[in-house]
Amino acid sequence: MSTPNDASSASPVLELDDITVGYGGVPAVRGLSASVRAGEILALLGPNGAGKTTTLLATVGALPLMSGSVTALGEPIDHHIERNARRGVTLVPDTRGLFHKLSVSDNLRLAKRKNGTDLDTVFGYFPKLKTMRSRQCGNLSGGEQQMLALAKALLARPRVLLIDEMSLGLSPVAVQDLLPRLRAFADEHQMAVVLVEQHIDLALGIADSAIVLHHGRVALSASAADLRSRRDMVEAAYFGRTIEEQAS
Numbered sequence: 001m002s003t004p005n006d007a008s009s010a011s012p013v014l015e016l017d018d019i020t021v022g023y024g025g026v027p028a029v030r031g032l033s034a035s036v037r038a039g040e041i042l043a044l045l046g047p048n049g050a051g052k053t054t055t056l057l058a059t060v061g062a063l064p065l066m067s068g069s070v071t072a073l074g075e076p077i078d079h080h081i082e083r084n085a086r087r088g089v090t091l092v093p094d095t096r097g098l099f100h101k102l103s104v105s106d107n108l109r110l111a112k113r114k115n116g117t118d119l120d121t122v123f124g125y126f127p128k129l130k131t132m133r134s135r136q137c138g139n140l141s142g143g144e145q146q147m148l149a150l151a152k153a154l155l156a157r158p159r160v161l162l163i164d165e166m167s168l169g170l171s172p173v174a175v176q177d178l179l180p181r182l183r184a185f186a187d188e189h190q191m192a193v194v195l196v197e198q199h200i201d202l203a204l205g206i207a208d209s210a211i212v213l214h215h216g217r218v219a220l221s222a223s224a225a226d227l228r229s230r231r232d233m234v235e236a237a238y239f240g241r242t243i244e245e246q247a248s
């Protein structure tokens with residue numbers, strides 16, 4: 001399957017400019033800037049409570065910004081979550097958003113959109129799902145459910161896809177199976193992705209760039225290629241050593 005992208009000449013489809021966002025007036029993420037081009041994958045990494053989910057929620061407009069701005073597909077993101085989703089900014093939550101009592105087919109049917117990706121294209125990336133169309137979603141394994149959640153999101157033909165801990169509760173083998181499919185879809189459909197992931201090496205293996213958050217601040221931001229060869233820097237960032245401290 002494909003390798004990380006070289007989309008360096010294109011302009012960003014998603015830009016987070018110095019955003020600060022939090023809860024009840026208390027910032028959980030401070031001064032975060034990031035940009036993602038069409039077809040690129042940004043891995044958003046960091047320990048528990050670092051602010052990864054908060055960043056995704058702010059990016060889809062579900063949390064108001066305290067300062068800074070988010071621009072997607074050339075327009076500012078505001079609090080109209082459904083409008084942002086219709087414009088192609090889609091969040092796959094860590095709860096997966098599946099209907100457990102319905103079949104795989106019915107889950108997919110509910111996710112179909114008028115100008116979305118057609119089902120056969122999505123089945124091309126996830127042939128196993130096609131063979132389980134009549135199975136009840138609740139009886140699928142965790143990995144299969146995650147595959148379904150991802151397939152559902154792709155049916156909407158997102159231009160910017162935000163994925164919160166796709167690997168939650170999954171074995172590394174299941175994640176290893178899913179992530180290259182995501183990479184291939186992003187390449188072929190020029191979809192920008194922000195991937196929150198706890199399997200650091202697997203995420204860096206398919207990403208173009210990565211940010212490590214620690215206590216809501218950027219501890220490290222670099223190309224994934226650089227970080228694949230500097231895992232020591234990633235680990236230091238998980239323990240809160242900032243870019244400046246790492247350089248000294």
Ligand SMILES: Nc1ncnc2c1ncn2[C@@H]1O[C@H](COP(=O)(O)OP(=O)(O)OP(=O)(O)O)[C@@H](O)[C@H]1O
Nearest residue numbers: 023024028029046047048049050051052053054055
């Ligand atoms: N609804 C909320 N109200 C108040 N504080 C919150 C709320 N949700 C999250 N927080 C706090 O914001 C901070 C960042 O949380 P967030 O969920 O973004 O972290 P995370 O990096 O996604 O963590 P994890 O890897 O554990 O999912 C944490 O200190 C968390 O306790």
